[in-house]
Amino acid sequence: MKTAISIPDKLFLAADQYAKSYGVSRSQLYAKAVAQFLEQQPSDHITKQLNEVYSSEPAILNETLSTMQFASIEKEEW
Secondary structure, three states: OOOOOOOOHHHHHHHHHHHHHHOOOHHHHHHHHHHHHHHHHHHHHHHHHHHHHHOOOOOOOOHHHHHHHHHHOOOOOO
16 A cells, blocks of 8 residues: 655664665565564553553552561671
């Protein structure tokens, strides 16, 4: 499918140079870039959802658990 997009000149020139250097067309380069971007989105979406869930949770350890963890650390002399 053909499409027209607007991107900053500097980005276009960098992409054009990259495509020439690696022997791929700009269309192939842009298609690959968009595909990789879309692959990353589901995990970003999950991270966003987890952040929303845990943002309402206190970030403080249970005092008993904290004491037990601290006690389990081997003492070192400095």
